[in-house]
Amino acid sequence: MNRSIALVDCNNFYVSCERVFNPKLRNKPVVVLSNNDGCAVARSEEAKALGIRMGEPCFQFKHLARKHNIITCSSNYALYADMSDRIMSILFKFSPSQEIYSIDECFLDFTGFRKNGLTAYAQEICRYIQQQTGLPVCIGIGASKTLAKLANYIAKKNLVFQGVCNFNAMSIREQNKWLHRIKVGKIWGIGKKLSPKLQQIGVYSINDLKNINPRRLDLQFSASLKKTIYELNNIVCFELEGTTAKKKQITCSRSFGVLITSFKSLEQSIALYVSRAAEKLRRQNSYTGSIHIYICTSPFNKKESCYENSINIPLPEQTDDTLTLIQFSLFGLRKIYQNGYRYQKAGVILSKIVSNKKYQPDLFSKKKGRKKSSSLMAALDQINTLMGKKILIIAAEGITQPWKMRQNNMSPRYTTNWNDLIVASQLI
DNA sequence: ATCACGGTTTGCA
DNA sequence: CTAACGTGCAAACCGTGAT
Numbered sequence: 413m414n415r416s417i418a419l420v421d422c423n424n425f426y427v428s429c430e431r432v433f434n435p436k437l438r439n440k441p442v443v444v445l446s447n448n449d450g451c452a453v454a455r456s457e458e459a460k461a462l463g464i465r466m467g468e469p470c471f472q473f474k475h476l477a478r479k480h481n482i483i484t485c486s487s488n489y490a491l492y493a494d495m496s497d498r499i500m501s502i503l504f505k506f507s508p509s510q511e512i513y514s515i516d517e518c519f520l521d522f523t524g525f526r527k528n529g530l531t532a533y534a535q536e537i538c539r540y541i542q543q544q545t546g547l548p549v550c551i552g553i554g555a556s557k558t559l560a561k562l563a564n565y566i567a568k569k570n571l572v573f574q575g576v577c578n579f580n581a582m583s584i585r586e587q588n589k590w591l592h593r594i595k596v597g598k599i600w601g602i603g604k605k606l607s608p609k610l611q612q613i614g615v616y617s618i619n620d621l622k623n624i625n626p627r628r629l630d631l632q633f634s635a636s637l638k639k640t641i642y643e644l645n646n647i648v649c650f651e652l653e654g655t656t657a658k659k660k661q662i663t664c665s666r667s668f669g670v671l672i673t674s675f676k677s678l679e680q681s682i683a684l685y686v687s688r689a690a691e692k693l694r695r696q697n698s699y700t701g702s703i704h705i706y707i708c709t710s711p712f713n714k715k716e717s718c719y720e721n722s723i724n725i726p727l728p729e730q731t732d733d734t735l736t737l738i739q740f741s742l743f744g745l746r747k748i749y750q751n752g753y754r755y756q757k758a759g760v761i762l763s764k765i766v767s768n769k770k771y772q773p774d775l776f777s778k779k780k781g782r783k784k785s786s787s788l789m790a791a792l793d794q795i796n797t798l799m800g801k802k803i804l805i806i807a808a809e810g811i812t813q814p815w816k817m818r819q820n821n822m823s824p825r826y827t828t829n830w831n832d833l834i835v836a837s838q839l840i
Numbered sequence: 841a842t843c844a845c846g847g848t849t850t851g852c853a
Numbered sequence: 854c855t856a857a858c859g860t861g862c863a864a865a866c867c868g869t870g871a872t
Contacts, residue, residue: 446859453859469858487859514853603852634865663861712858724847759860818857 414646416522416530416553416580419560420503420537423548423568425516426454429495430485432546433826433836441482445470448667448817449486486819492516494827498545506537511652519557519652534576553578557650558643561600562618566590591619591644601640609633618644658696658767664689665759669818671710672755675745678707680810682745683738685760687806690734693762694793699730701764705741707748710756721748730766733786737762738808 422428426444431437441458445451452459452468462480464473470484477484496515504510509521526533534551541549550573552564559579567577579587596615597607613630615621622645626638639649664685672678682705693700706722723744731737741760795804824832824839 448857448859450858467859471857474857601852605851636864659862661862665860667859710858757859761861 413523414555414580415648416525417555417557417560417648417652418507418520418522418534418551418553419513419557419564420499420518420520420541420549420551421564421568422499422516423550424454424456425547426485426487426492427456427459428547429492430488430823431456432495433491434823437483441480442485443473443477443482444485444487446487448669449484449820450667453487484821486822488823488825490825490828491823494825495545495547499541499547499549502541502544503537509652509654511654512656519560521652522553528581531576531578531581534578535574538575549575551576553580555580555646556643556648557652558600558640559646562591562594562598565594565598588619591622592617594618596621599640599644601636606637658698658765659692660763660765662689662692662700662762662765663759664692665706665757666817667757668755668815670815672815673753675749675751677810677815678745678749678755678758679742679808680813681758681815682741682760683806683808683810684813685758686737686741687734687809689760689762690732690737690789691793693765694732694789697768698765699732699768700727700737700762701730701766702726702762703737703741703744704761704763705744705748705759706761707745707755707758709753713756716754719750719753721750723748726764730764732768733789734792734806735788738806742808 427437427442430442430444437456439458440456441462441464442456443452443459443464444454446453449470451470452464452466452473455464455466459482462476462482464476464482473482476482492515499516500510500512500518503518503520507520507522507525511519513519522530522533530553534553538549538551541547550564550567552560552562552567553576554560554563563577563579567573567575570577594617595607596602596610596618597604599618599621602610609632610616610621615624621641624641626641629638629641642649666681666685668677668681672681686703690700702724704722704724706720708720709716709718711718725740725744727736727740792804796802824836826833826836
């Protein structure tokens, strides 16, 4: 029997979140920008119609924005994350088998649910989410994650579906009609590099790919592409992941709000990013064995000389201690810093990550027994969780941070911050 | 000739 | 007025030294 896997995906998620709390944004072209107010990462239907492309740099469409009164918002991740939590916990009530795939998407396993009424059930879910959170969602259903993703795409693009496209309730003929009509690049996992390669071997539509024999596939194609082909043929290769796998690599990087020249500012930013990365590390109960830091000038600026450098610092002992990690990374920064450049971005990558339960101390380590995560870090994390993110910071991060990213038009954190809520009420 | 390993690049969301 | 273009992760790739 075919599985019934659903993908629930919010429409224009970030824009929709902004609209829930600011009705003035409704029925108008709205764009939400990436960090540092750099590129368009979410667009309302009106903004899409005006030709704003996904990922388009803000300065490139500013004339269009002025001409059509497009409203641009800085991204407000505190708000989006909270709205996401609400949606996900509601959806969990509809199926115990849930995989939260991204901030606005989740898979639900409906296998064995209401054989004939599943489409209506899904439509009910859409209405319920809309009513409970104010957010519009679409649902795609298919026999695999790949097909569910695709069905969701079809539901979004074709209003006749009223938010739900269910491949399992379609005739084979009708399903193939859709697969034939859609280009191969729209499939989950097939992007702008792989699709021209597939076209070279005569695969244009999704239907073309579905009918390839994966066993005869050229060596130049990866194993995961074969899985995708099976998935198009109703054979599950990507199961729902019950628990999120621990990260093998943890990154924190940001572009600066202004180009910076001082070593001090670079130090502060690196210290901040190490802090964030180490928080993520502790949250998944891991230690890191290696820390990589990098700094670079703008890759887009052709007028001035550019510089980028990075350094990998293997740690003598695996750790999750922010202070230790900052010490090592600032030592590394001194090695790669070059005076006289205007830096645009810095970042930190933790790798060689191990579970803190598998921690193996150095043979010659002075510390005795198994090293536990320090109580200092535990206190730091608890206080910041309980009382607000920036209650305790490491002094090396700096207090004023003149280099911090641009967020010139950010909405209040309506659902997660009392002070912002007061500000919001005064605006009305 | 083959393997394991690390560092780097590529690709995707 | 100016200048202004994201982030995170894993897979794939590739050179190296060891066997």
